[in-house]
Amino acid sequence: MDNANFTQFPNDILDNISVFDTYEFAILSVIVRKTIGFNKKSDGISFSQFSELTGIGKTKVISSLKSLKDKQIIIASKQKTKSGSNSYTRYSLNSENFGKKVVRHTDNPSSPHEQGVVRHTNTQNKIIQKERENIYFSLLGDDISEAVEAYIQHVINESSNIRNKKSFQVSIRNKFKKKDLGTLEEFERYYLDIKCEIFNIRYQDKSFENMTKLKLLPYYSVKESALNIKFYLSFIDKTTDSKQNITFKTIYELRKFVMSLEDKGDKNEL
DSSP states (O other), X not given: OTTOOOOOOOHXXXXXXXXXXXXXXXXXXXXXXXHGGGTOSOEEOOHHHHHHHHOOOXXXXXXXXXXXHHTTSEEEEEEEOXXXXXXXXXXXXXXXXXXXXXXXXXXXXXXXXXXXXXXXXXXXXXXXXXXXXXXXXXXXXXXXXXXXXXHHHHHHHHOSOOSOHHHHHHHHHHHHHTTOHHHHHHXXXXXXXXXXXXXXXXXXXXXXXXXXXXXXXXXXXXXXXXXXXXXXXXXXXXXXXXXXXXXXXXXXXXXXXXXXXXXXXXXXXX
């Protein structure tokens, strides 16, 4: 060990390690290594570099980076070419927020994540994550097979190092059969993100009776989301000019609501 090289690791991160899941901490470790480890304030790190150094798939790399940015633990600065187009992204630690007083979660589903490093004072959130049922188990019939195949194709499209697509597809299907937790977690985030994106593109600029400015959010974008809720819909009540929320436990509840918005609502779009 006398000749070993070391990278200093911020104590504020280590002292609050329970805040991060396995993927976030791995991504954060890469940023620490690439910045502090080389005496730099920031470094340009590609998704493929994150994947290569951590063994995490690109989809999960992207969602973990987004989570760390939402928690204001890291800063991502997009670099542009001379023509103004996006070139690459530089990542740095948001050290100004380290050590700030813990801000407790609120019940406002549309508010941003709290600032600074957050220390949970109890194990409730960990228990919730373990007991929360993955949306995979609430899908029925064709919805399951269609969603799984769409997810597999998405992963293939996002990956550049898959040599044998057929064997890869088989391996992913087997992971679903075995109820692999990591696969189900990535699948759920993909599935909910897609459904929210479809809904928001279609309805965010429309008004219905007393509702306007509709925005659909997945549960993991909401602070202290209820255990059995998958989607949160925020909107402005035009009669009171106040922000309101509706929750949906399943995709089928959401589809029923969508069909009630318009006579020609097409449940197949969700």
